[in-house]
Amino acid sequence: MDQEKTPDHPQFRLPDPALVTRTMSEVAERGQRIVTDFLKRQAESDSTPDPLNIGGAFLDMTARLMANPARLMQAQLGFWQDYLTLWQNTARRMMGAETPPVIAEDPRDRRFKDEAWRENEVFDFIKQSYLLSARYFQTVVGGVEGLDPKSAQKVDFYTRQFVDAMSPSNFLLTNPEVLRRTAETGGENLLKGLSHLLADLERGKGRLRIRMSDDSKFRVGENIAVTPGKVVYQNDLMQLIQYAPTTPTVLKRPLLILPPWINKFYILDLRPRNSFIRWAVDQGHTVFVTSWVNPDATLAEKGFEDYMQEGIYDALTAIEQATGENQVNAIGYCLGGTLLATTLAHMAAKGDTRITSATYFVTMTDFAEAGELGVFIDEEQLHCLEERMQKHGYLEGREMATTFNMLRANDLIWSFVVNNYLLGQEPFPFDLLYWNDDSTRMPARMHSYYLRHMYQQNDLVKPGALELLGEAVDLRRIKVPSYLISTREDHIAPWKSTYRATQIYAGPVRFVLAASGHIAGVVNPPDSGKYSHWVNESLPPDPEDWFKGATELAGSWWPDWHRWVTALNKDQIPARVPGTGKLPAIEDAPGSYVKVMATD
Template structure:
């Protein structure tokens, strides 16, 4: 122990607490096992649903085909280890020595001071980092793998490496050991109770609680911007928000969120609500609040989201406001739907959408990032078999996929906090939204994954036909504003940038700092993430960034200047329900309140 660390005085566990906890474990454990066995009897999962085995077998074969290279990597690894042993021994003798290896900037797993101040834990930390680097470099060094197999092997190797972090285990995490000694093990008993509760939430499968969901209620302290539901179809409710200005822009604004999750990511709290901000800028804002589908909507396809979503919304907006022309925003999958619908409308000479804004939207899926790991024939077939039985993709399965893309932040940090430290998760609106998952209709989701992610048909002129019309994104001529984010792990910005070379009209591309959510939901008053602008659109995204200028703060004002430059005409403010469409109910409506667990 380092000289500057206080000694820990262990506390004996409370026998009564231990007895009560173990009795509770026995009772709840029986229910959990029963739920798990029932679910297993209803499903017959593949022994390798992610098709990992064949990928690692091929990787191993390739590695063994070049034993000299593998031996060289092993020798380098042992040399690093010997250096670490020598460094640790010198430090124990009182020398000041530089670390052999350090974790990447922003890695919060080793934030506790003991990881550096205590020689033993410093050795554990560095030995893990050396081992992690060796495993990742070894699999990346396998020559001759096709790109998809190489990506899958690399992804799951990093998943394994992250899972094996010493921060995730009781005996090798100094913060957990300290807490255990201080509480007499009460943290572990509380953690066991938390674990059981999460297994109960998942009916036998672990569903980690990321936030205190009792602190939030949709329509009461999140999604509270005033408005009315003025129209609905089986797939969406159309919300019109109440104006806060005496006059408004003549063109209404239609927002199409993704139906992979719920629209209120754009209306979490008043201070970071894009919807509220857009209303304050003088937009008459309409938002599609998508239904959380069940088995009755299994046959709803991508065409239905176009007809019962976008096209139905356009007709409703015209009735509500008397305006035929609108500006439209699509977020992620909502942006893909917007581009698809625009291509269909262009072919039909329908020009009601006068501008298109794409939030972190992919239309060319050739380089889809790490989500591509989950898209191959074996996995799609397994997924389709499950969806065929239920009629939809479970919301929890979709959430797990996205969480795996940031496993240290969205899985292992909560394992340590909830189960090892025995702490309740902190109330956080963004994580509440993240956990409020949605289901996907079987037909729609299969089409989306196969035709777009797997076959990349959307970018091929005439390859996709909707309602009897072949579509071509290159024929879209309306002005387009594209906002992407530099650290996006769902829609990589270099992939979204490809859209600049596809659409036919004038395009403004802006790159924001941070990721898929934080880079988009970045209000001007926050003074946070910057953004980059460049009037030129070279074919290469790297060339675009090289010539770009970094601007401080949010991109929202830049978008407002762009959209008002297209048409700044104003009219008296429109009150929801005062037009030809009467109000059905208050925002945020019924659809958004349906939980995937209902």
């Protein structure tokens, strides 16, 4: 058999000389321009040398670690014993013996999905060496005693960032899939990867902005965010979209959806097959959605109160004009849910009853345990962030996106480094990742208020600690029925933190936990047949007790929510057509606000 053509020994071919010449010429020209532009911007910047305030935490950790050398020595001995066993097992494998792994990867870890990581002795040794080292690093830093909780969380988080970055899957010479592709293409994959890298540096204006999806395949309003409807109202902060009915009769109470303004609303309207908005319309809801503006410097002074007034209150007034109804069901997603809860507490203080039920998608109101996002919230980092926002009047959209991506670095950073730069492949056209890359800016005043009063000081959960629009806010005065959907693998709004709201609201509460994460667990249509959810009619104070008594049900939670909300009021009326009420149509959905990109 011709060995060069077997799957284990692919035929090696030289790259096309013309391609090499053209690529290296482009590298020289584009690289010089990128570096020049980047250095110019750095010279104009007065950013601090440690904007994430990491150094202090690691210095404290190191001092405490050195104060207990016996613990460090014990960890080192365990590491070297495991490493010696790995050497012995690898030698035995090379002699033909079967040996169990010293350490096994998580079956869900996609970095090591290639069979060579298990079947080839050398790559199996590289993989296990890395896993042992990663475990050693994390055991050492996780075992340091005496660190304050914030420093301990920061040290743990950035240690994992370092460990993830050092994975052998991220490097050419230690990734069997990349080596195989390099042999098959004669290195053309690396030339293409270099071109992709330069393009991403150009997109980020000198900072790496990794392309996660083939964005040429998507157009907002053409093949995503295509549920028919009309913009019926707009102000400085939002456009209000009313969607066209698909049923002859509709529920009397309209449905108002408040997405987060950290992202664009069409996460709930990606494609017809996974659109929550379209599904809700098909169930007979008259759906209204706030499409938030992508703010620029002219909106720098817009604050949290403005989002309450120009977001929820103006939307309620507009809905009444459009439909004649002064009572609605409301949904808030993530930060939109925090806004909804805050406004409901304000409405309770005023005796305003226009919102008759509240649904919260993965929403935190008690930020005492805010998860890994808390790593980025301390006085030093907030001060640095506020200084940057004051220069422009807003927070750059990419900064928030980078923070979220770091929470799942292997999935949202390193997998694309391997695919785009080492394998030289084009990213797959994926609607969810296209949306993830379509970032939004944050008005400086609003974002500073939100981070300080919610995340840092946790004022929202303290009765009367916040005064907004002339009223003291107390979440315990919220008496409307509440439906809370959280997700078990949420890195942004941990479900045990969102569960705390069940002990706060005064009205009846239903808590449902879905499988998967912050996005996939929410955007999970019934037809997909994916992910389960848990229900429990009782609401004990401890979320673990709730989970122990919960029943797992197959599939999407959407039908459970629909049964819950329609049980509150089943009254039906003839379908409402957008633009036929007292509010004329301004333009077709999805409107113009959502099409403004952070780079425009």
